[in-house]
Amino acid sequence: MSAYRIVNPATGESVKEFPTATDAELDRAAGRAHQAYLGWRGSEPAERAAALNRVADLYEQRKDELAAIITQEMGKPVKQARGEIDTVISIYRYYADKGPGFLADEELEVVAGGRAVIRKQAVGTLLGIMPWNFPYYQVARFAAPNLMLGNTILLKHAPQCPQSALEMERIFQDAGLPDGAYVNIFATDDQIADLIADERVQGVSLTGSERAGAAVAETAGRNLKKVVLELGGSDPFLVLGATDLRRVVKHAFSGRLGNAGQACNAAKRIIALDEHYDAFVEKFTEAVRSVVPGDPTDPETFMGPLSSEKAVQSLAEQVEDAVAKGATVLTGGKRMDRPGAWYEPTVLTDVTPEMRAYKEELFGPVAVIYRAGSEDEAVEFANNSPYGLSASVQSDDEAQAHRVAQRLETGMVFVNAPSGTAAELPFGGVKRSGFGRELGKYGMEEFANHKLIRVVK
Numbered sequence: 001m002s003a004y005r006i007v008n009p010a011t012g013e014s015v016k017e018f019p020t021a022t023d024a025e026l027d028r029a030a031g032r033a034h035q036a037y038l039g040w041r042g043s044e045p046a047e048r049a050a051a052l053n054r055v056a057d058l059y060e061q062r063k064d065e066l067a068a069i070i071t072q073e074m075g076k077p078v079k080q081a082r083g084e085i086d087t088v089i090s091i092y093r094y095y096a097d098k099g100p101g102f103l104a105d106e107e108l109e110v111v112a113g114g115r116a117v118i119r120k121q122a123v124g125t126l127l128g129i130m131p132w133n134f135p136y137y138q139v140a141r142f143a144a145p146n147l148m149l150g151n152t153i154l155l156k157h158a159p160q161c162p163q164s165a166l167e168m169e170r171i172f173q174d175a176g177l178p179d180g181a182y183v184n185i186f187a188t189d190d191q192i193a194d195l196i197a198d199e200r201v202q203g204v205s206l207t208g209s210e211r212a213g214a215a216v217a218e219t220a221g222r223n224l225k226k227v228v229l230e231l232g233g234s235d236p237f238l239v240l241g242a243t244d245l246r247r248v249v250k251h252a253f254s255g256r257l258g259n260a261g262q263a264c265n266a267a268k269r270i271i272a273l274d275e276h277y278d279a280f281v282e283k284f285t286e287a288v289r290s291v292v293p294g295d296p297t298d299p300e301t302f303m304g305p306l307s308s309e310k311a312v313q314s315l316a317e318q319v320e321d322a323v324a325k326g327a328t329v330l331t332g333g334k335r336m337d338r339p340g341a342w343y344e345p346t347v348l349t350d351v352t353p354e355m356r357a358y359k360e361e362l363f364g365p366v367a368v369i370y371r372a373g374s375e376d377e378a379v380e381f382a383n384n385s386p387y388g389l390s391a392s393v394q395s396d397d398e399a400q401a402h403r404v405a406q407r408l409e410t411g412m413v414f415v416n417a418p419s420g421t422a423a424e425l426p427f428g429g430v431k432r433s434g435f436g437r438e439l440g441k442y443g444m445e446e447f448a449n450h451k452l453i454r455v456v457k
Contacts, residue, residue: 003159004186009075009305009341010296018162021186026195029183033125033152034200036180041122041150045100048148052099054175056092059085059136062171068297069164070135075305075341077296080259087421088140091439094423099148102444114456120448122150124202127195129216131208132158132307133262139168141427142205143182145443153182154201156192160308192216197223203447206230207264210432228436228446230264230428232361233389235419236382237267238404240375241395242276247416248394249283252367255392255418257291257345260303261365262311264433265390265412265419268362270369271378277371281330281349288367289331291345306341306364315343315364322348322357332366361387375404383409389429390419411437 006015021029040048059066067081076084105117126146130138135157143153157165169184187195196204196219205228206216213229220227237255242248255267272280296304306312316335323329332346346366351357357368372378382391390412395401405413411429414420421427421439428437436446 002186003188004162005159006073006163007160007308008072009307009309012309012340015072016163018166018186020188021191023191023194026185026187026191029154029185030125030195030198030200032180033154033183034180036178037122037125037150037152040147040152040178040181043150045103045148048150049096049099051175051177052092052096052144052148055171055177056089056096058171058175059089059092062167066136066164066167069167070161071296071304073161073164074132074135074307075296076259077298077301077304079299079301084134084137087423088136091137091140091144091423095144095148095444098424098441099145099444102441103149108452110454114454116452116454119451119453120149120444121451122146123447123449125152125154125200126447127192127201127204128153128155129192129204129206129208129212130155130157132161133259133264135161135164136168137421138207141421141438141443142207145438146447147177147181149444149448151202151447152180154185154195155182156185156187159186162186189215193219196220196225201225203227205436205438205446213434226447228428228438229434230389230436230438231432231434232387233264233266233429233433234268234359234361234385234387235265235390235392235410236385236408237270237392237394237418238378238382239270239272239276239280239394240378240400240404241397242280243396245276245279245283248276249280249287251392251394251416251418252280252284253287256367257288257303257365258418260293260306260343261367262307262363265421267392267418268368269382269385270367271372271381272369273372273374273378277369281347281369284367284369285330285347288345288347291365293336293342293345303345303365306343309341311364312341312343315362315366318356318360318362319346319348319366322351322355325352325355327351327355327357359386375400379404379407383407386432387429388431389433390414392417392419 005017108116172182207230294301330347332344336342426440
């Protein structure tokens with residue numbers, strides 16, 4: 001049985017299976033991507049920008065069809081699926097608009113005389129290894145800047161997203177990019193290791209689990225290939241000031257339960273100061289309790305199923321461990337009694353260090369709320385994590401918000417908003433959340449040859 005297959009998480013029904021590539025097919029894919037690179041790198045930036053705009057046009061035209069595909073593949077409510085595609089469109093248009101300027105030569109001041117510039121150039125074919133939780137967005141933030149730069153792409157998507165993977169490849173083909181500029185591959189982990197070692201592949205970008213990131217980085221390191229890793233997160237949401245408690249609850253709610261809580265930068269640890277704790281917990285729990293998971297194909301549904309049976313089992317085990325060791329369940333706390341991968345929206349308090357939920361990432365609709373006695377205690381607690389992706393700081397005091405943002409050990413901080421994303425905002429973390437940045441102008445810096453050209457008269 002191939003790993004690449006669609007299992008509808010709303011019903012548990014097996015829909016379609018796709019064959020895994022043979023070694024010979026992968027060799028041809030790498031060859032196509034390399035040959036495309038030899039021509040694509042020399043194309044004019046304006047030509048590449050026009051191609052990305054055509055890609056964006058096709059996403060716009062096919063939005064409903066594309067949204068329906070990922071709703072079936074990984075259970076994303078169709079309204080959120082369409083929203084994901086809107087973000088994708090903005091990313092391709094952003095790099096089409098800003099990319100030529102990002103590629104402009106950077107003039108250096110040369111003490112010894114003459115003239116020197118840094119010229120950003122492509123490095124070759126890149127391998128992307130992408131997850132299931134945002135099937136189009138994750139690819140766009142890797143592919144758009146690198147295609148604009150002149151690199152070409154081999155893309156291994158998550159096994160549960162084969163149809164969306166094929167649709168993205170078709171979009172690049174229909175947009176008129178050269179054959180091999182973007183190639184989808186249904187590869188195994190062993191085959192991926194061989195591809196990383198292939199001399200035609202010059203770099204690897206992975207968004208996924210800490211375990212997968214470590215394995216890919218190890219293989220890449222042995223082969224002297226650059227890697228960008230966006231891994232797990234256990235992002236803190238700090239409630240430090242709450243004049244408008246409804247707004248804070250709204251931010252925490254969307255930050256925790258969007259995409260059924262299956263986001264690396266979701267608000268997984270909510271930390272509230274003593275003076276706000278009781279009121280926040282009451283109103284937040286009330287909001288979570290009001291969510292009724294439903295049919296993800298219904299435009300009115302906010303939360304659908306989790307992505308898979310495995311995801312439900314993993315989350316249930318973490319919650320059961322916490323409850324057995326004394327955690328309090330304020331709402332939810334168990335899987336739903338229906339076919340498919342359904343879990344109740346849940347709020348936990350009294351979570352302590354000996355519980356798995358204290359130190360592990362909870363990838364699903366489970367919010368954990370902690371009490372802090374002071375700003376210092378809240379910051380110390382927020383930083384007490386092996387992860388460092390993003391954080392959200394809620395405060396009416398601008399000076400406090402900036403002070404706390406400065407002290408947080410994360411790659412991103414959002415003040416008076418939930419953690420989020422946009423084409424122009426660099427995305428990435430520190431510590432065990434990975435390294436490197438995607439999006440913004442920095443998204444074109446990671447896999448670029450910053451070539452020095454010095455002219456002496």
